[in-house]
Amino acid sequence: MVENVLIIGGVATGPKAAARLRRLDNKMKITIVEKGDLISYAGCGMPFYIGEVVKEYEDLLKTSTGEIRDVEYFTSTKDITVLDRTEAIRINKEDKKVTVLDHRTGEEKDLEYDKLVLATGASPFVPKMEGIELDGVYRLYNPYHAKVIKEAIDSCTNSCKVAVVGGGLIGLETCGAFIERGCQVSIFEMMPNLAPNLLDTEIALLLEKYLKEKGVNIIKGSPVSRLIDDGNGKVAGVETADGRKVEADFVLVAIGVRPNTKLAVEAGLETGPTRAISVDEYLRTSAPDIYAGGDCVECTNLVSGEKTYAPMGSTANKHGRIIANNIYGMGEKFSGILSTAVFKILDYNCGSTGITEKRAKELGYEVVTSLCPKFDYSHYIPGSKMFIIKLIANKSGKLLGCQIVGEGEACMKRIDVAATVLTYGGNVKDIADLDLAYAPPYSTAIDAIAHAANVIRNKNDDLAHGIDPITLKEKIEKGEDFILIDCRGRPSYEASTIYTEQTINMPLSEIKKGYEKLPKDKDIIFFCNTSITAYIAERVMRNMGYSNVKFCDGSLKAWPFSTDLLDKD
Numbered sequence: 001m002v003e004n005v006l007i008i009g010g011v012a013t014g015p016k017a018a019a020r021l022r023r024l025d026n027k028m029k030i031t032i033v034e035k036g037d038l039i040s041y042a043g044c045g046m047p048f049y050i051g052e053v054v055k056e057y058e059d060l061l062k063t064s065t066g067e068i069r070d071v072e073y074f075t076s077t078k079d080i081t082v083l084d085r086t087e088a089i090r091i092n093k094e095d096k097k098v099t100v101l102d103h104r105t106g107e108e109k110d111l112e113y114d115k116l117v118l119a120t121g122a123s124p125f126v127p128k129m130e131g132i133e134l135d136g137v138y139r140l141y142n143p144y145h146a147k148v149i150k151e152a153i154d155s156c157t158n159s160c161k162v163a164v165v166g167g168g169l170i171g172l173e174t175c176g177a178f179i180e181r182g183c184q185v186s187i188f189e190m191m192p193n194l195a196p197n198l199l200d201t202e203i204a205l206l207l208e209k210y211l212k213e214k215g216v217n218i219i220k221g222s223p224v225s226r227l228i229d230d231g232n233g234k235v236a237g238v239e240t241a242d243g244r245k246v247e248a249d250f251v252l253v254a255i256g257v258r259p260n261t262k263l264a265v266e267a268g269l270e271t272g273p274t275r276a277i278s279v280d281e282y283l284r285t286s287a288p289d290i291y292a293g294g295d296c297v298e299c300t301n302l303v304s305g306e307k308t309y310a311p312m313g314s315t316a317n318k319h320g321r322i323i324a325n326n327i328y329g330m331g332e333k334f335s336g337i338l339s340t341a342v343f344k345i346l347d348y349n350c351g352s353t354g355i356t357e358k359r360a361k362e363l364g365y366e367v368v369t370s371l372c373p374k375f376d377y378s379h380y381i382p383g384s385k386m387f388i389i390k391l392i393a394n395k396s397g398k399l400l401g402c403q404i405v406g407e408g409e410a411c412m413k414r415i416d417v418a419a420t421v422l423t424y425g426g427n428v429k430d431i432a433d434l435d436l437a438y439a440p441p442y443s444t445a446i447d448a449i450a451h452a453a454n455v456i457r458n459k460n461d462d463l464a465h466g467i468d469p470i471t472l473k474e475k476i477e478k479g480e481d482f483i484l485i486d487c488r489g490r491p492s493y494e495a496s497t498i499y500t501e502q503t504i505n506m507p508l509s510e511i512k513k514g515y516e517k518l519p520k521d522k523d524i525i526f527f528c529n530t531s532i533t534a535y536i537a538e539r540v541m542r543n544m545g546y547s548n549v550k551f552c553d554g555s556l557k558a559w560p561f562s563t564d565l566l567d568k569d
Contacts, residue, residue, distance in 0.1 A: 008088045009119030010034030013294030016320025024328045035087035040069040046146035051177030091267035122257035122295035131227030136235040136250035163238045163248035167194040171254035176345035186217040186246045198352040203403045205560030259296045274298040274309035281333040293319025300336035310339040351415035354401030366395045370455035373530040373557035374448035376408035378440035387411035391452045397427040414449040428453035466553040482523035487537045527552035
């Protein structure tokens with residue numbers, strides 16, 4: 001019988017495991033050791049505090065009923081002992097003891113356990129670069145950091161010039177907060193695209209296009225080499241390895257996090273290929289009485305079967321509950337994750353689940369995709385917004401991933417639909433067959449994700465033949481000999497189009513009557529606003545014996561490039 005549980009880490013997994021254990025057992029001794037003085041805070045809310053969506057700092061520390069989650073709260077309401085400002089410095093697996101250091105007194109002591117939970121989380125990756133310790137260089141890891149960053153913005157007499165080093169989740173969400181505060185923002189991302197682990201190129205370019213419209217300066221494709229000193233020990237700018245320089249009043253370094261594994265490694269616990277702690281399906285480490293969860297462990301990707309490191313607050317809380325259940329003897333398994341992530345920048349929403357097209361190809365899948373602009377609910381209901389949904393599947397139709405960008409918060413529910421289907425190994429027909437809720441204020445009669453699934457079904461049935469915007473642009477730039485047909489009406493064509501030497505305007509009504517004017521020995525590619533009319537045009541031509549016919553996936557609404565390719569003048 002487990003009588004004494006010791007938990008190292010007091011932010012997400014640790015408090016969740018402790019609270020669940022207390023609900024399961026009133027008598028068990030439960031102790032949390034936390035080296036800081038903040039317990040169970042809302043770390044994911046920090047960018048929204050900086051952006052003044054969250055008005056009060058204390059709101060990051062409160063329960064939904066308004067109570068501060070501090071030592072007294074856990075003691076009085078849950079009968080859980082919390083030793084804050086106390087650092088675990090050594091684990092003795094054989095004697096089942098942990099040596100801790102009280103930072104208030106400098107005293108070391110040993111704490112015994114029957115079961116030990118490692119919830120040590122992760123720490124920001126701080127690169128070794130010139131100027132990293134200058135004044136005005138910040139990280140964002142806990143509410144104290146958020147408070148300091150917000151105060152730095154508040155103190156700016158004019159519009160602050162802010163540089164964000166890192167185009168991942170933390171960098172992008174905080175970028176949105178800086179824009180909302182009126183800052184001039186530059187984002188540095190060493191990879192060719194923003195959010196490279198979450199978004200394929202054409203989806204990332206749509207996000208980039210939106211940010212540029214909001215005045216964001218985006219510097220990609222080269223790492224930051226140094227932070228520039230103003231001569232007085234304060235940061236004055238950022239320089240990349242290829243020589244690009246940007247002025248900055250302050251810099252946020254958000255390159256990502258690394259799992260806190262030092263304690264586990266020194267105790268002889270196994271780590272995996274991601275260098276995070278290795279756990280089994282019950283979240284047990286290589287030591288049978290030690291569990292681990294949250295940002296310090298690696299998980300299994302449910303699509304690829306690979307070990308992956310994807311720190312996320314939602315996963316950390318799931319881990320806490322499952323660890324508690326297993327300590328109590330319930331034998332619950334944690335099967336894995338999909339690396340599902342959503343984030344918001346101003347009015348733009350981004351989401352991803354499963355694996356990207358790029359990763360699917362690296363794993364050897366024969367990939368089929370759809371790229372569909374759709375309204376988040378019926379277009380005739382005021383307030384409906386356009387978004388772009390991309391589905392990734394294989395030739396048999398099995399779903400591999402989903403990505404979404406665009407306006408309208410309702411679009412994000414499709415990420416959850418895709419995550420559900422992915423979890424159960426479903427395919428695109430399963431998506432199309434789902435009895436999803438429909439009413440005009442909530443969705444369209446054929447939901448956006450069902451429409452995207454049907455596009456892949458049509459491709460797999462050899463009824464639809466798409467070309468993605470990036471490949472089409474490459475064909476245009478190479479000067480290839482093909483015909484690019486804008487199949488919208490003349491007024492739409494004259495307002496904007498993909499204007500190239502290959503482009504002609506031939507509305508759908510004219511195609512049906514005059515298709516014989518088009519040569520059979522050249523590739524023909526149709527586009528419209530959303531690719532629906534273009535697909536119809538393709539079907540007309542194929543039914544008339546033309547075989548070299550395609551449509552541009554997503555067409556103009558998913559065209560991720562600058563407007564100088566769209567405007568005739």
